[in-house]
Amino acid sequence: MFKIFEPNKIFLITSKAPKYVMVLFVIVFLIGLLEALIFSPEDYKQSHSVRIMYVHVPAAWISLGIFSSITFLSLSGYIFKNRIFFLIAKSLAPAGFVFNIIALVTGSIWGKPTWGTWWAWDARITSMLILALFYLIYLIAWRIFEDKENVLKITTIITVLGIINVPIIKYSVDWWNTLHQPASINVLSKSSIHTSMLTPLLIMTAAFALFSLLIFLMKYNTELIKIKNKGLDRL
Amino acid sequence: MINDIFNMNGYGFYVWSAFLFTLLSFTSLYIITKVQYVKERDKFVLKFGALDSKRAEVAKLQTINKEILSSSQSI
Numbered sequence: 001m002f003k004i005f006e007p008n009k010i011f012l013i014t015s016k017a018p019k020y021v022m023v024l025f026v027i028v029f030l031i032g033l034l035e036a037l038i039f040s041p042e043d044y045k046q047s048h049s050v051r052i053m054y055v056h057v058p059a060a061w062i063s064l065g066i067f068s069s070i071t072f073l074s075l076s077g078y079i080f081k082n083r084i085f086f087l088i089a090k091s092l093a094p095a096g097f098v099f100n101i102i103a104l105v106t107g108s109i110w111g112k113p114t115w116g117t118w119w120a121w122d123a124r125i126t127s128m129l130i131l132a133l134f135y136l137i138y139l140i141a142w143r144i145f146e147d148k149e150n151v152l153k154i155t156t157i158i159t160v161l162g163i164i165n166v167p168i169i170k171y172s173v174d175w176w177n178t179l180h181q182p183a184s185i186n187v188l189s190k191s192s193i194h195t196s197m198l199t200p201l202l203i204m205t206a207a208f209a210l211f212s213l214l215i216f217l218m219k220y221n222t223e224l225i226k227i228k229n230k231g232l233d234r235l
Numbered sequence: 236m237i238n239d240i241f242n243m244n245g246y247g248f249y250v251w252s253a254f255l256f257t258l259l260s261f262t263s264l265y266i267i268t269k270v271q272y273v274k275e276r277d278k279f280v281l282k283f284g285a286l287d288s289k290r291a292e293v294a295k296l297q298t299i300n301k302e303i304l305s306s307s308q309s310i
Contacts, residue, residue: 215268
């Protein structure tokens with residue numbers, strides 16, 4: 001059923017893909033930077049500090065998306081007894097963690113001119129910090145548990161516990177009184193953000209998604225070579 | 236014009252710090268991932284080179300092994 005994910009077949013693609021993804025990322029990222037830093041307008045209330053949104057929001061979106069994917073892949077790996085799903089999940093995690101850190105740090109930098117503080121124990125910030133901890137525990141678990149069966153079980157449990165936090169992050173601004181404003185972009189209803197700001201935001205999101213794909217491919221190839229290295233020992 | 240871009244009505248420090256931090260994080264993650272890849276690939280090439288001809292033939296039957304050897308400069 002999942003023969004398409006077989007390392008022998010997929011490596012033919014994943015070994016060649018990074019250079020193309022890299023070129024595409026550089027192009028999209030440069031356009032995004034120009035749009036975000038020069039062409040997009042300043043906000044009537046926040047002035048130029050609004051430009052931080054173009055790195056902060058995509059980083060937060062991607063880190064949430066990656067964690068959700070890791071959970072889905074870990075559960076699928078467990079249900080279908082397919083280790084490749086775990087390998088894909090493991091390869092996605094470093095990019096997700098770094099995007100989580102970027103979201104926290106750029107959010108803190110944005111907080112100073114906007115709220116007058118670098119940090120507040122606001123529901124959205126705290127839940128994002130908890131997500132970063134889940135990422136960290138997940139990555140450490142892969143390093144410290146040698147036994148394969150154990151590590152698959154433990155990492156799946158970590159992701160299942162961590163995914164509970166994802167809807168909390170998403171709805172924290174609606175459920176509690178937080179410093180964060182409610183969502184400006186809605187898929188199902190009309191967004192309150194102007195096109196002149198939405199365009200650079202979407203371009204930067206595409207660039208960030210391409211970067212996470214690039215890191216994923218490089219990490220996935222590394223993991224496959226690791227397995228093959230062990231295979232050579234057994235010959 | 237250039238001053239305006241850097242100063243950004245007094246918000247330049249915050250905006251440029253956020254973008255610089257993002258760029259630094261991207262660069263670090265890319266370098267770390269690449270170093271890990273190159274290390275693992277070099278280990279593979281070394282191990283493969285140490286195999287006797289019979290074992291090397293068996294190993295070469297797997298497409299992925301051939302691909303790893305040929306993609307030494309692909310990333």
